[in-house]
Amino acid sequence: MSAATLLGYAGLLAQRDNWSRLGDRFSGHHLRLQTEDIVGGVVLLVAGLLLYFGLNYAWSVSKRLSSKEPPRDVFRRLVQAHRLTRAEERVLREIAEQAGLQKPAEVFVRPELFTEAARRRPQTERLAGQLFAHQGRS
Numbered sequence: 001m002s003a004a005t006l007l008g009y010a011g012l013l014a015q016r017d018n019w020s021r022l023g024d025r026f027s028g029h030h031l032r033l034q035t036e037d038i039v040g041g042v043v044l045l046v047a048g049l050l051l052y053f054g055l056n057y058a059w060s061v062s063k064r065l066s067s068k069e070p071p072r073d074v075f076r077r078l079v080q081a082h083r084l085t086r087a088e089e090r091v092l093r094e095i096a097e098q099a100g101l102q103k104p105a106e107v108f109v110r111p112e113l114f115t116e117a118a119r120r121r122p123q124t125e126r127l128a129g130q131l132f133a134h135q136g137r138s
Helices: 003-014 016-020 022-026 035-066 071-081 086-099 104-109 113-120 122-131
Strands: none
Touching (some): 071 104, 086 104, 086 122
8 A cells, every 4th residue: 555545544534533423413402493593595496486476477477478469460361361362451450440440450350441441432331341251140
């Protein structure tokens, strides 16, 4: 054996009493639960729960907000889905403006808006028939 190895063993043997007392902190009077430990644990638990629920709430709000399309995009997609011409799109926008709608896509679900507009433009009556033809059938 080398001298370094012997010195290492000698050092460990010299600290043998430290090794034997290593677990003393986990028994005897050290094992008693103190008020500071309970308060600290409760504070950490409450802080962890608040963090969890706060992040969960923030995530759900951001998910809800990101899933909403702007009203203009919804209107454009509905125009495309119904395969309307630019002239028909303009008529729908005018109807939405005259009705004071903040969301122009509401024109697609409110047939009553077309009754007054049909008096001014005959094209509007045909457009209403095209958009709401399915409502007449049961």
